[in-house]
Structure formats: structure tokens, C-alpha cells
Amino acid sequence: MIEANGLVKRYGKFTAVDNISMTLNSGEAVALLGKNGSGKSTLLGMLAMVLKPDAGDVKVDGLTGKKAREKIAYVPQNIVLFEELTVAENLYSWSSLKGKENTARADYLIGELEMEEFRKKRVDKLSGGQRRRVNLAVALMGKYDYLLLDEPLAGIDEHGAECIEKLLRKEKEKGCAMIVTEHNPTILLPLMERTLRIDGGHFIP
Ligand SMILES: Nc1ncnc2c1ncn2[C@@H]1O[C@H](COP(=O)(O)OP(=O)(O)OP(=O)(O)O)[C@@H](O)[C@H]1O
Ligand SMILES: [Mg+2]
Structure with missing residues (x-):
């Protein structure tokens, strides 16, 4: 399980992620949706432990640091x-x-x-x-046991998106948990058990 507790990220005076707590259970697939600038990549970066939070922490199967990081594969939005x-x-x-x-x-x-x-x-x-x-x-x-994907379908054609969907489905069948950010996750949504929506650095209903 990935457990995030009280994550905050500020850029200067601007708060991009404002006190977010969440969990990703083993084997679970979650969509993280939100408009441009809502905080998806900032949150995902902290969950992947490539971005240091200003407050809060992330544990993976109860572990922190390098041992926790080793359980995660992270696909950044920037290539x-x-x-x-x-x-x-x-x-x-x-x-x-x-x-x-x-x-x-x-x-x-x-x-x-x-x-x-x-x-x-x-x-x-x-x-x-x-x-x-x-x-x-x-x-x-x-x-890895957890896969964090930041807009894996950006710029991908329809057939490519179907290939990615099939591949992620197989990873999930092997027991891999995943969080996927998207603006328009129509192809991947059937794979997801849960949807989280973020706006202004907060989860919204
Ligand atoms: N390195 C940075 N320095 C300053 N501000 C930043 C930085 N990175 C992100 N931000 C700001 O933080 C907010 C959240 O950005 P983030 O990249 O997390 O959004 P996003 O939901 O991933 O957006 P997109 O859909 O465009 O990828 C935005 O307002 C952005 O301008
Ligand atoms: Mg982003």
C-alpha cells in the first residue's frame, strides 16, 4: 500500500498541493483527474518520491526512502x-x-x-x-509493485492507446497497482476501480 499523509508542496508563496492524504491499495488501479495546473503532476511526483514535499510523508508497504522508492515505477509527464x-x-x-x-x-x-x-x-x-x-x-x-503514470496517453494515437491499455491490463492482472493521471481517460477508465479528482491542490467530490 502507498500511504500519503498530509502532503504539501509550495512553489514560492503558491501552494500547488495543499494537505493531501490518500492511499493506494496493493493491486488497485486509480485514475487521478483534474484540469491543467490542478496539481496532478505535483502530487504524483511526491508519491513517486522524486519531488520532496514541504510537509507530510509517503510510505510504501510501511517503508520509506530508497527501499520504498524501489517498489515504484514512475512515468513522468516530461519525457x-x-x-x-x-x-x-x-x-x-x-x-x-x-x-x-x-x-x-x-x-x-x-x-x-x-x-x-x-x-x-x-x-x-x-x-x-x-x-x-x-x-x-x-x-x-x-x-515494481506500484506504477505511477503521468499522462501516458498524451500525444498517442488511438491504436497506440489501445496497446497501452492492453499492456496495463496485463500488469494489473499480475497484481501491480497503478495511479494514472489523464484529462480525458476514456480508454483507461474501465481499468480503474476508483477516480480521484483534484482541483487547486485539493481533492474534490
Ligand atoms: N516548478 C514549478 N515552479 C513553480 N510553479 C509550478 C512548478 N511546477 C508546477 N507549478 C505550478 O503548480 C500548479 C500545479 O502544477 P502541476 O504540474 O502539478 O499541474 P497538473 O495538474 O499536472 O497540470 P497539467 O494537466 O497541465 O499537467 C500549477 O499552477 C503550476 O503552475
Ligand atoms: Mg501534469
């Missing part, structure tokens, strides 16, 4: 890749950062996300939607 490396090399590099190079997992994700056609292309030569798929795949190269 973070090695631009001069190919798609396959990006996937291999991310897996070797996390232990041994896992070529079987890379091949599986390249297949599921239909990236075969451009697996040998450098990332800086890809289209926006292709880059978004690679950004998702690198996060899925590690081991």
Missing part, C-alpha cells in the same frame, strides 16, 4: 530519455542501471507497444507519440 541512443539501447541502459541488462523484457515491451519498426532508431529522430511509448517502456524495465 526523460537518452536522446543519442536508439530505442532498444535506451531500454537496455535503463535495465542495466537497475541490475542486469534484461533483453527479454525489452523485447517484450517493444512488441507490446508496437515499437519494432523503430527499435533501431535514435530517440532524437522519433515522433512525439513514438517518444511517449519509449518513455513508458523504460519505466517498465525495472521491478
